[in-house]
Amino acid sequence: MNTVRRLTGHLARGIAMIWVVTTISFVIIRNIPGDPVMGQYEKLIEQGMAPDQAERATAALYGFLPTGSLWDQYVGYLNGLIHLDLGQSLSTPGAGVATIIGSAAKWTILPVLGGTLLSFLLGVTMGVYAAIKRSGKLGDVLSISGSLLHGVPQYVIGLLVTAIFTTLWPILPAGGPVDIEYVPGFNAGYLVSLVQHATLPVLTYALASYGGWILAMKSSVATVLGDDFILAAELRGLKRGVLFRYIARNAILPLFTILALSLGMLFGGAIFIETIFNYPGLGLLLVNSIGARDYALMGGTFLVITVAVVAANIAADLMYAVIDPRVRSGGAA
Numbered sequence: 001m002n003t004v005r006r007l008t009g010h011l012a013r014g015i016a017m018i019w020v021v022t023t024i025s026f027v028i029i030r031n032i033p034g035d036p037v038m039g040q041y042e043k044l045i046e047q048g049m050a051p052d053q054a055e056r057a058t059a060a061l062y063g064f065l066p067t068g069s070l071w072d073q074y075v076g077y078l079n080g081l082i083h084l085d086l087g088q089s090l091s092t093p094g095a096g097v098a099t100i101i102g103s104a105a106k107w108t109i110l111p112v113l114g115g116t117l118l119s120f121l122l123g124v125t126m127g128v129y130a131a132i133k134r135s136g137k138l139g140d141v142l143s144i145s146g147s148l149l150h151g152v153p154q155y156v157i158g159l160l161v162t163a164i165f166t167t168l169w170p171i172l173p174a175g176g177p178v179d180i181e182y183v184p185g186f187n188a189g190y191l192v193s194l195v196q197h198a199t200l201p202v203l204t205y206a207l208a209s210y211g212g213w214i215l216a217m218k219s220s221v222a223t224v225l226g227d228d229f230i231l232a233a234e235l236r237g238l239k240r241g242v243l244f245r246y247i248a249r250n251a252i253l254p255l256f257t258i259l260a261l262s263l264g265m266l267f268g269g270a271i272f273i274e275t276i277f278n279y280p281g282l283g284l285l286l287v288n289s290i291g292a293r294d295y296a297l298m299g300g301t302f303l304v305i306t307v308a309v310v311a312a313n314i315a316a317d318l319m320y321a322v323i324d325p326r327v328r329s330g331g332a333a
Contacts, residue, residue, distance in 0.1 A: 091292035108281030115205025123213020131221035150211025264312025
């Protein structure tokens with residue numbers, strides 16, 4: 001019963017959050033200078049079309065009247081969302097926003113999901129050693145490496161790995177999702193090319209995220225080391241391997257929430273990384289839609305990111321309640 005109540009509360013808050021973010025995004029997007037819909041409307045009039053005909057033609061093309069009020073556009077937008085219709089792309093007439101986003105999402109999931117999981121596994125493992133060996137050289141090296149990588153922007157890391165692996169040591173392709181000579185499908189050439197092109201984006205994202213994970217895990221382990229149950233276990237002579245597992249298992253709990261949110265954010269893509277490597281994911285799609293003033297595509301991308309983050313947050317809270325009995329029993333909320 002508590003789980004159902006918790007889930008219901010999360011869903012209600014999640015829907016409210018999605019509505020708020022969607023509304024704010026809608027207003028901001030519609031106030032960006034340079035209205036492509038009005039531009040198309042004026043272009044039709046210049047070509048000799050009557051204003052009412054130009055208005056109907058533009059509305060048929062883009063889904064709303066160019067001369068309509070912001071409120072009318074907002075009501076129409078919400079009506080479309082209720083019917084699971086994200087509208088038509090303004091920069092690619094005739095193409096549905098949902099179709100475009102779905103096509104871009106598959107290219108984002110591979111590098112960002114792979115980089116996130118790789119950096120998480122390496123970061124939490126090294127974070128444990130950095131905390132336990134904090135008074136030795138190994139702890140210093142791990143902490144310094146984490147701090148340095150955490151402070152370097154994604155685009156700098158992307159440029160560095162590009163220079164190393166495509167210029168100084170040219171063993172990987174510089175950009176694009178796959179070589180154009182291969183036919184898409186489950187054939188060796190296409191799959192090898194796919195992996196080769198994804199390697200640098202995955203490596204860049206993993207290096208950019210690794211520093212944050214190792215520092216967060218080190219801090220969490222240091223906190224757990226001061227808990228009473230650890231001190232009692234040490235006094236009772238618990239074996240180091242068993243003690244290590246207890247420390248790591250308790251220290252990693254807070255990081256699951258961060259991991260879930262990171263996985264939710266993968267739908268936003270790594271904008272700088274995808275731009276550097278010309279990787280056609282959601283990040284690059286968002287950049288291009290902003291440049292083209294594509295209202296529908298921008299709104300659809302923001303909506304997908306918002307829904308993914310809210311869903312990840314709900315999943316993280318429910319998962320935390322499952323893996324931590326104290327939260328389930330209400331002992332530590």
